[in-house]
Amino acid sequence: MTDTVDDVELPYKEEAASQQEKIEALQERLEVLEGQNEEMRDKLLDANAENNKYQQKLERLTHENKKLKQSPLFVATVQELTDDGVVIKQHGNNQEALTEVTDEMREDLDPDDRVAVNNSLSVVKKLEKETDVRARVMQVEHSPDVTYADIGGLDEQMNEVRETVEMPLKNPGMFTEVGIQPPSGVLLHGPPGTGKTMLAKAVANQTDATFIKMAGSELVHKFIGEGAKLVRDLFEVARENEPAVIFIDEIDAIASKRTDSKTSGDAEVQRTMMQLLSEMDGFDERGEIRIIAATNRFDMLDPAILRPGRFDRLIEVPKPGPEGRELIFEIHTRDMNVADDVDFAALAELTDGASGADVKAVCTEAGMFAIREDRTEITMADFRSAWEKTSQVEETDAADSIAFA
DSSP: OOOOTTTOOOSSOTTTOOHHHHHHHHHHHHHHHHHHHHHHHHHHHHHHHHHHHHHHHHHHHHHHHHHHHSOOOEEEEEEEEETTEEEEEETTTOOEEEEOOOHHHHHHOOTTOEEEEOTTOOEEEEOOOOOOHHHHTTBOSSOOSOOGGGOOSOHHHHHHHIIIIIHHHHOHHHHHHHTOOOOOEEEEEOSTTSSHHHHHHHHHHHOOSEEEEEEGGGGOOSSTTHHHHHHHHHHHHHHHTOSEEEEEESGGGTOBOOOOOOOHHHHHHHHHHHHHHHHHHSSSOOOSEEEEEEESOGGGBOHHHHSTTTOSEEEEOOOOOHHHHHHHHHHHTTTSOBOTTOOHHHHHHHTTTOOHHHHHHHHHHHHHHHHHTTOSSBOHHHHHHHHHHHHHHHHHHHHHHHHHO
């Protein structure tokens, strides 16, 4: 394939071959050369394609390198639009400056808009509305697999929660006809393990509204104003996705009674709580946003958050009675291989004072007793042994707490 036309040897002897032989030999040689030419053309096309690919990569890397060498832009907030220009406040140092903007950009700017400015504090572009990413990730994308059928012994509490949360979202016309505003919030309080969080999970499973979950401790931050800002962003995400349900677990972390403490940490928690109070029932309308909160320290909550308008219903979720415990045993053993001698009514009497979480622990531990003895069936004796074991652990923990106190 490296031969040139001049280098190609003739396929015949000039003096011996006839005219016809010369023509046939030259045609064969021509076909060979055309095949080689087609092969070289294909290789040239492949080389050009490879070259274009590397050229594009070079242009991309050159563009990225140019962007990396550029001076960074700073975030600022528009404070005021004046005849002389735009007053901006730079984030971080809170310095204000008067800067010029184009007429086209000026028409698009409003006070409190976020903008990007360069080193000379000239407005380069308007930024999108700010919402903390931490608030957005609290949105529940996939509903929990807990339904109302998985909750036992809380029929009255379940109905009140559904009336407060589900009914206004599914049938708002009923409240309009009666002429009342639907309840806007419900606070679930009671001992640990009684099913407060499970009720909220069931609501998330049953309602088509946007469900946003969070723990009160997630709103407690080190720096001044950060917790209050997260609360604002949380409700902003809810407004953008109305109708919405916000569930705040362990709300006592940020809504405890206000004191005269002068420490910066307590002051920041109180600022966060005041922002929460304002969002729940302040000057602005809350919209189609329902709030569910849960706590096992009802006595610690500030009176301001308990008043109607913020939490219209305060629902106590107590430990279940004998009938409730029997139902909870039946719920948690639905998928278990239970022997015929297991009497749920007797187990309910045996586990006096147990919460729903305690009953679930007894069922799990009973299964473990069967596994240890290489059995696939769980007997009444396993449940009795499991209750003795779990109740001893609780008594030990209680004794340790008293001794520590």
